[in-house]
Amino acid sequence: QVQLVESGGGLVQAGGSLRLSCATSGRTFSIYAMGWFRQAPGKERELVAVISGSGGSTDYADSVKGRFAISRDNAKTTVYLQMNSVKPEDTAVYYCAADRITFRLGRTVASYDYWGQGTQVTVSS
Numbered sequence: 001q002v003q004l005v006e007s008g009g010g011l012v013q014a015g016g017s018l019r020l021s022c023a024t025s026g027r028t029f030s031i032y033a034m035g036w037f038r039q040a041p042g043k044e045r046e047l048v049a050v051i052s053g054s055g056g057s058t059d060y061a062d063s064v065k066g067r068f069a070i071s072r073d074n075a076k077t078t079v080y081l082q083m084n085s086v087k088p089e090d091t092a093v094y095y096c097a098a099d100r101i102t103f104r105l106g107r108t109v110a111s112y113d114y115w116g117q118g119t120q121v122t123v124s125s
Helices: none
Strands: 004-007 010-013 018-024 033-039 046-051 058-060 068-073 078-083 092-099 119-124
Touching (some): 004 092, 018 119, 033 078, 046 068, 046 078, 058 068
Parallel strands (some): 010 119
Antiparallel strands (some): 033 046, 068 078
16 A cells, blocks of 8 residues: 655746645555646546656656656655646646556556545646
């Protein structure tokens, strides 16, 4: 069992930056691919970014490419999402998730085995 705890959400103005963190339990963090998803009111949960277990491969939603960056520190068992040049449409609850298949860069909710409770990000215009 892996427990995931997100932090770093809040209110930010459009054009600003925010960094989300996801701390995990367990000593096998590096075997999990890690993803960040978001869900806006009335919308389905969607992938934002994903990183492989080693950190060597990443993938992003087209809507955030060039603005967001996912990274991980396996020694600290933490994954990060650096959000730059944020827009009002980035407003959502952001979730981190863990996938037991280390090298898969899963883009669907079904690919992931463990989820955090989410952190709210609100971007004002």
